[in-house]
Amino acid sequence: MARPRKFDEERAVDAAMEAFWTAGYEATSTQDLCEATGLGRSSIYNTFKSKRDLFERALARYMEYKNAELAALMESDLPVRQKIRTQFQRVIDEEFERGPEGPEGVAGTEGRGCLVVNTAVEVAARDHEIAGDLTRDYRLRLAVIRAAIESGQRDGDIARDKDPAALAHFVIATIAGLKVSARVTRQRSVLEMTADAALAAL
Numbered sequence: 001m002a003r004p005r006k007f008d009e010e011r012a013v014d015a016a017m018e019a020f021w022t023a024g025y026e027a028t029s030t031q032d033l034c035e036a037t038g039l040g041r042s043s044i045y046n047t048f049k050s051k052r053d054l055f056e057r058a059l060a061r062y063m064e065y066k067n068a069e070l071a072a073l074m075e076s077d078l079p080v081r082q083k084i085r086t087q088f089q090r091v092i093d094e095e096f097e098r099g100p101e102g103p104e105g106v107a108g109t110e111g112r113g114c115l116v117v118n119t120a121v122e123v124a125a126r127d128h129e130i131a132g133d134l135t136r137d138y139r140l141r142l143a144v145i146r147a148a149i150e151s152g153q154r155d156g157d158i159a160r161d162k163d164p165a166a167l168a169h170f171v172i173a174t175i176a177g178l179k180v181s182a183r184v185t186r187q188r189s190v191l192e193m194t195a196d197a198a199l200a201a202l
Contacts, residue, residue: 009047012037017058021115025055025123056130062115063137067144074144080152081199084145084171088195091175095182095191114179142168149202158202167202174198 019028019036030051033044048054069090073083095113112118116137124131146168152158158167178191185191 008039012039012044012047013054013057013061016054017061017115020055020058021062021112021118024118052127056133059115059119059130059133063133066116067137067140070141071144074148079155080148080157081202083148084202085195085199087171087175088178088198091178092182092188092191092195095179096188113183114176117176117179138172141172145171162202170198170201 015036015038016033019032022028023032028051030041030044033039033051033054034041037044039047044054048057070087073087076083078086091114116134119130120134124134142165146164149158149164149167149171153160153162153164174195178194181194182191
């Protein structure tokens with residue numbers, strides 16, 4: 001009988017992830033989570049104990065999805081510069097695929113950004129456990145990107161005299177910057193130029 005409950009938990013975590021991603025931690029009420037998951041309050045609290053517990057599970061699921069996508073790209077046979085530019089492009093495309101569309105090349109008003117970046121801004125400063133989760137996630141992404149850059153240096157795609165760790169930090173910072181900038185500039189062309197300039201700096 002445990003298997004159906006496990007399936008329900010996974011479905012509920014995915015639904016909660018979407019709710020938190022859309023509205024943020026504080027703005028997502030227990031009632032919002034009930035509506036998103038299809039569960040009653042008692043079921044949510046019996047299974048996840050608290051909104052905070054469910055949020056941590058949802059954040060972990062988001063990280064799992066995104067890191068699997070990143071690892072698959074960085075371990076592909078593409079040249080490393082193309083891998084990095086593809087990741088930049090994914091970020092840009094995600095922001096312009098969501099929400100109602102305005103004029104061509106202008107993002108809609110309901111772009112959700114990145115749950116990791118949003119959590120770092122909203123929650124991490126007052127929740128040490130969540131901050132630890134974000135730090136571990138950062139280190140994982142750093143290792144994956146650094147390995148790809150080091151492979152690119154061996155192939156001659158990136159100069160060998162450059163510090164691969166510094167470049168990996170730079171790539172992660174650029175990705176985060178694109179996600180934040182998309183919510184301010186609202187123009188695809190600005191983000192495309194930023195991505196190209198960052199790639200040239202490698």
